[in-house]
Amino acid sequence: MNKQIAVKTREKWVDDIKVIACILVVLGHFFQSMTKASIMPENDLYKWFNTTIYYFHVPLFFICSGYLYQKYSKVNSLGRWRRNVAKKMLALGVPYATFTTATWVLKKVFSSSVNDQIGGLGDTLFLHPTAPYWYLYALFFIFLVTPTFIICSGLFIG
Incomplete structure (x- = not known):
């Protein structure tokens, strides 16, 4: 486009x-x-x-x-759904990982000056997303488990 x-x-x-x-x-x-x-x-x-x-x-x-x-996001096959998930991983995952890592580093460097302490990087990235980036984390998993109407009807009908 x-x-x-x-x-x-x-x-x-x-x-x-x-x-x-x-x-x-x-x-x-x-x-x-x-x-x-x-x-x-x-x-x-x-x-x-x-x-x-x-x-x-x-x-x-x-x-x-x-x-x-x-x-x-018109999805009508499993392959198209995979491409769509990869696209969402790039569009949501890259900003999420970048800003979460930057926030984690800053909170570790300035740990005596921050309001909320932070855990390990892996824990923060994969299990306990930090505010305000939890939204990108949650949105990706919602996109992952919520197929569009077209894929639902195509999988169950065809």
Whole structure:
């Protein structure tokens, strides 16, 4: 798909929703770090704001991701599903591994200055993903175990 066709087929409303969700993530993490560092009090307004953000932005990201996956990932064979999983591993796995490793290194180097300690690198990458990268980890496994409608109907019918 060339760049001109990709621009024409983009759905602006999905991009707008993702921007709103990203802003909520940044605000949520900012206020959480401010309260953990005792710079800001953990009062009822903070608790309401934090709870509201987390009840809202994570489902919003999953809805956008699921919608785009169903729309653009037409899978009708096991081979195509494997290619799709490999594509998702690259698109989600590389940023996840890169940023998780960078965060792990920084938390190890500055361990006396961080709010939350971190385990071993292998444990962090494969078993206990760190915030905020757990989303990429979870999304990959959801894509892995949730085939598109076309593959479901093709496997059970054909």
